[in-house]
Amino acid sequence: MGTALIYDEEMTRYKLLWVDPACKIEVPERLTVSHEALIKNGLADRCVSVPVREATDADILLVHSEEYLEAVKKTPYMTLEDLKEFTLQYGDVYFHPNIYHCAKLAAGAALQLVDSVMTGKVRNGMALVRPPGHHSMSSAANGFCVFNNVAIAAQYAKQKYGLKRVLIVDWDVHHGQGVQYCFEDDPSVLYFSWHRYEHQKFWPQLRESDYDSVGKEKGAGFNINVPWNKVGMKNSDYLSVFCHVLLPVAYEFCPDLVLVCAGFDSAIGDPEGEMCASPDIFAHLTHLLMNLAGGKLCAVLEGGYNLTSLPQSVCQTVQTLLGDPAPRPANLDGPCESALESLHCVRSAHRQYWSCLKHAAKLPTFEISTKRVKLAEEEERLEKGDEEKSQEEQVWPEPPKRVTPPIRAALVLPNGVACPDGCESFGASEDADPVIVNKLRENFVKDADDCHALTTLSSLISLVEKMEKNEICSGLALVCDVSMAMMCVVQHAATALSKRLLVVCVGDTAVPSDDTENGKTVLVQFSSKESEEQKCKYYIPVCLKKGCSDASGFLQAVLGLLLPLGYEYDPSLVLLVRMPDSGVCDSVWQQLTGLLQGLAQGHTLVLMQEGEKERVAPTASALLGDAAPSLGQLHSPLPEDVEVLERLRHRLQGDWKLLQTTAPETG
Ligand SMILES: CC(O)(O)CCCCCNCCCN
Ligand SMILES: [Zn+2]
Numbered sequence: 001m002g003t004a005l006i007y008d009e010e011m012t013r014y015k016l017l018w019v020d021p022a023c024k025i026e027v028p029e030r031l032t033v034s035h036e037a038l039i040k041n042g043l044a045d046r047c048v049s050v051p052v053r054e055a056t057d058a059d060i061l062l063v064h065s066e067e068y069l070e071a072v073k074k075t076p077y078m079t080l081e082d083l084k085e086f087t088l089q090y091g092d093v094y095f096h097p098n099i100y101h102c103a104k105l106a107a108g109a110a111l112q113l114v115d116s117v118m119t120g121k122v123r124n125g126m127a128l129v130r131p132p133g134h135h136s137m138s139s140a141a142n143g144f145c146v147f148n149n150v151a152i153a154a155q156y157a158k159q160k161y162g163l164k165r166v167l168i169v170d171w172d173v174h175h176g177q178g179v180q181y182c183f184e185d186d187p188s189v190l191y192f193s194w195h196r197y198e199h200q201k202f203w204p205q206l207r208e209s210d211y212d213s214v215g216k217e218k219g220a221g222f223n224i225n226v227p228w229n230k231v232g233m234k235n236s237d238y239l240s241v242f243c244h245v246l247l248p249v250a251y252e253f254c255p256d257l258v259l260v261c262a263g264f265d266s267a268i269g270d271p272e273g274e275m276c277a278s279p280d281i282f283a284h285l286t287h288l289l290m291n292l293a294g295g296k297l298c299a300v301l302e303g304g305y306n307l308t309s310l311p312q313s314v315c316q317t318v319q320t321l322l323g324d325p326a327p328r329p330a331n332l333d334g335p336c337e338s339a340l341e342s343l344h345c346v347r348s349a350h351r352q353y354w355s356c357l358k359h360a361a362k363l364p365t366f367e368i369s370t371k372r373v374k375l376a377e378e379e380e381r382l383e384k385g386d387e388e389k390s391q392e393e394q395v396w397p398e399p400p401k402r403v404t405p406p407i408r409a410a411l412v413l414p415n416g417v418a419c420p421d422g423c424e425s426f427g428a429s430e431d432a433d434p435v436i437v438n439k440l441r442e443n444f445v446k447d448a449d450d451c452h453a454l455t456t457l458s459s460l461i462s463l464v465e466k467m468e469k470n471e472i473c474s475g476l477a478l479v480c481d482v483s484m485a486m487m488c489v490v491q492h493a494a495t496a497l498s499k500r501l502l503v504v505c506v507g508d509t510a511v512p513s514d515d516t517e518n519g520k521t522v523l524v525q526f527s528s529k530e531s532e533e534q535k536c537k538y539y540i541p542v543c544l545k546k547g548c549s550d551a552s553g554f555l556q557a558v559l560g561l562l563l564p565l566g567y568e569y570d571p572s573l574v575l576l577v578r579m580p581d582s583g584v585c586d587s588v589w590q591q592l593t594g595l596l597q598g599l600a601q602g603h604t605l606v607l608m609q610e611g612e613k614e615r616v617a618p619t620a621s622a623l624l625g626d627a628a629p630s631l632g633q634l635h636s637p638l639p640e641d642v643e644v645l646e647r648l649r650h651r652l653q654g655d656w657k658l659l660q661t662t663a664p665e666t667g
Pocket of ligand 2: 263
C-alpha cells in the first residue's frame, strides 16, 4: 500500500493583511516551498494524490462550539477594519476573507487522510495544510490556528471507525494546548507533545504545558508534556525522549491509529524553535512510529517557518513514509543536562500510569524544584547579559541523498524454500573470492567437504559485500548452523569491512565475545540465561526472566536499551541472529526487524536456522518495510525484567550516553 499526499494550492490564498510582528512568519510560501521540494525530489509522484475537501459544519463541531463556528463564518464578508477588530479577541493569529475557506480545507484534508488510511486505500500519508490547528480551542482561534485539524481528525476517526485508542504525537516546537484541552479527560486519546517552554517563559507561557499536566480524571496519564527548558536541543535529545518516554508508552497504549501534529519549527534554523536538530531526524521520528497501529499513520503539517529547513524536513518525513531507509543519524552525543532533567521529570510524573515507567527514578521533589528555581534564576541573570544576542544565522549541511538500493531484500534459501514476492533469491556468485572461501574453509567449515555449508557461507560473504556497496538493502539467510554463520560474518566484518557491526542475538547461544574487544562489533544478546558478567563495553547480555517469550519485557528492552544504544553506536551493518530456541513470537520478531531498519540505512542481515522456513515470509515482509502486526495492549513487564533493564542502563550509561534517563547528580 502506498503513501497519500494531500495538498491544494487554495490553502496558499490567504495572508497577513496588516502589520503584526507576531504573525508575519506564517506566510503562504511555507506551503509552496514544501510542495515544490516534494516535486523536485521526485517524492510527490511516488505518492497517491488525494484531493482535499471542505470540512462540514458537523466535522468542525466535533471540537468547536457553534458560536465560534458561526462567528468565523462571518469573516469572509468583513471589511479589513472588521477583520482587524475580530482578530483582536484572539492571541497571535490573524484573519483574512479567505481564511475560513482555507481552514475548512485544512481540516477537511486531515479527514481525507484519515479516510484514505482507515479504508486501506493507502498505508499512511501526509497533509500539507495551512492554517495549522493545534493551538485552536473550542471557542477560540490562537497561534495562527483557526480549526484544530488534528483534534477534529481524532474525533472523526473514533466516531466513524469506532476506534478505541488514538495516539497523537505533536513534534511541533510549540505546545498544542488546544489538543490537550480537547482530550485531557479522555483516555481513548493519548496526546504527546514536546515544546519549547523555558520554565514558562516561552509562548504561550502556560502553567499547564509543564510535565506535571498528565491529564484529568479518567484521562490521567494520557497527556504527556515534555518541556524543553533550553533552546538548542539536538537529535540526541529528541531520540532520547522517543526511546525513553514516547515509544514505551505508545507500545503499551497500542493505538489503532497514529496522528502526527507534524510541525517542523522544531528543526534547526527555525526562528520560533531555535533548536539544533537536523531535518533528517524526522526520518527517524517517522520510522520509529511506523510500526504502531499496523502502520496507520497520518501526518498533518502544523508549524515550520524557516523556508529552507521546512521543505527539507517535509521531504525527510514523506520519503520515510514511502518506505525508504532512513539516513544514518549524524553524530549523536547524548542528551544535554536540561533535556535529561525534563526526561526524568516526565518519566517520574507518569510512573503511576504506565507499567513501563513503574521503575522510573522518583523525583526528589524538594531537591529538583529548588534546583530548577536556582537554574531559572541563574538563566535569568545570563539572559539579561546577552539581551542583544541576535539570532545568529544557523547553517547546516543539506540532508544526505537517500538512494534506495536496487534490491530491497536478498534471500539465501535452501532448495525447496520459496522466495516471497518482492525479494530476490541470492546464491553464491561464481566470483566468490577464493581467498575468502579458503579462509572460511579453514576457520569455519568443520568437515572441509561440506560444500553446502561452504556455498552458504560464501553466499553470506558476498551478500554482505553487496550490502556494503549499497547494491542490496537487507538480507536473510537460512543456514544449517546459525552460531557458525554468525561468527563467520562477525569475523569478516571485523577484518574486511571498515565499518562497525551491531549484532543482535535473540536467544541463547555461545557468542564470540573476544571479537567484541576491538570496538568494531557490539553484540547485544537477549536470552534467559544469566551469562558470566562481562565487563566489556561491547558485549551486552540482556538476561530476561522468560527470555524473548515475554513480549512486554523484551520490547521494553528493545526500546529502552537496544535502540538508543544502536543509534549511538551508528553501525554500518546490523546482524540480527535468531536462535532456534529463542521463543520469540512472530509479531515481536517483526517489530524488532522493523525497528532495527532505522539503523545502518536499513542494512539488516538476518540469520535463521534452516528449519525455520515458516519464519521466512513474516521476516521478509518486515525487511520489505511492511508494518509489523500490532502486539496488542502489553501487560506489565515482569518486575525482574524492568529491574535488569534499569541496572543495565545504569551500568552502561557511562559508555552509552543515550541510555541515560536522569540528570547526573550534581554535587
Ligand atoms: C503551529 C504553530 O505551533 O507553529 C504556531 C505557533 C504560533 C506562535 C505564536 N507566537 C509567535 C511569536 C512570534 N515570535
Ligand atoms: Zn509551532
